[in-house]
Amino acid sequence: MKLSVVIPAYNEEESLPDTLRTLYATLKKYNIPHEICVTNDNSKDGTLRVLDELSVEIPTLTYYTNLGPNGFGYAVRYGLERFTGDCVAVFMADMSDDPEDLVRYYFKMLDGNYDCVFGSRWDKGGRVIDYPQLKKVVNRLANFIVRMMMGINYNDTTNAFKLYKRETIEGIKPFLAPHFNLTIELPLKAMVRGYTYAVVPNSWTNRKYGESKLKIKEMGSRYFFILMYCLIEKYFSRGDYMKKTAAPPKEVSR
Template identity: 60%
Template sequence: MKLSCIIPAHNEEGCIRKTVSHLHTILQDARIDFEIRVVNDNSTDRTGEILEDMVKSIPELVAVNNEYPNGFGFAVRKGLETFRGEAVCIYMSDASDNPKDVVNFFRTMELGYDCVFGSRWGDGGQVFDYPWLKRLINRLANYFIAVLFQIKYYDVTNAFKMYRAHVIEGLKPFLSHHFNLTVELPLKAIVRGYNYTILPNSWTNRKAGESKLKIKEMGSRYLFIVLYCLIEKWFSKGDYRKKDNEVCGKIQNKELKR
């Protein structure tokens, strides 16, 4: 199974080289068949130049330009339209994600899961230098989503997740233009009956560049997607559901054999 790592990048000249190189080294050492697909989201700094230079020495690196429209969601969607793996993960360009988590998630997906979701706040999760106000809003929003959808997953807004290619096809069309895509993908996957598991992952605040997430601008966009997925859950029940018990049984048997 080949893994595609999609990295959206907008004005990340200060960290994109280190982010890609570190991820590349870890995946190579793990002997995973992979590609790293960086989507340059109309950067006005040297991000594009750096990627062009790196492509010359890293055969697994693919640089894609997202010319218009721009934004985090559009950049990720561009990657989801062009990736070549049987599994795909979204990886942040600011080095906030840990490449070792990518390996762990991939090995878990090999057991047969459709999706592997990251959790930074539960047992085993780690968070470094998370702004206190952002943390408060994050915790309240995620508990609200968990209660609303009656799920035991309390980090839906976490961008670090992995999906099989057929799941991505099954979640289309995408509606989100911005960071709310990180909520649309898992909620649709859950509502539409794809099996998933939750693993701890770590998050470290960026050391270079500027965060692209603007909380004031995103509130209504997140709420729209949450309500959209909730309406689908209420009114489309049975339209997408798979034989979850059969699939989960096969996964449990694989885990027991290990």
């Protein structure tokens, strides 16, 4: 099964070399057939130059420039329309995600034939390194609200780093979120529409270079909009968008 890794990148010239080299070396070590798809989200720094240089040494690297509209969600969606693999992961350009976790996601999907594999930084075995305290408080509050409103046990919906089969991505279209709220749209739609998923612990490390693109003050209403959309679909769509022949979604024991 070919793995695609979609990486949105805006002004990430400092982070990309370490991220892409480590990711490629890890996937090659485990002999995982793959492609690395970077969306340059109309960066203003040397991101495109760095991608040009890295493409010479990383044979599985492909990259695109999204001229607009721009934003995290648009950049991810740009990659999700162009990947060629049998499954696809969203992976961050700043190396906050661990390639070894991606390997675990991949083999978990293969072993259990799951439609999705989600990570949890907050379960036993998960960890966060240098996580800003305010961001942590907001994260845990947001995930609690999502859990209560959607009636799910999964506790890390807001993290973008997840793995989906191609059929799952096709089944949860069309996408609505243009910004970081895409991180909850993808998994919540998958759950609501009956796609199976497993949860495994994963780690998160704060970026070494540059600054986070997530602006907490700007995102509250956007997250709430997507949450309400998924909630309405869950209770009022009468199963119109459910995965065909799917059993009701269930969470797999960790």
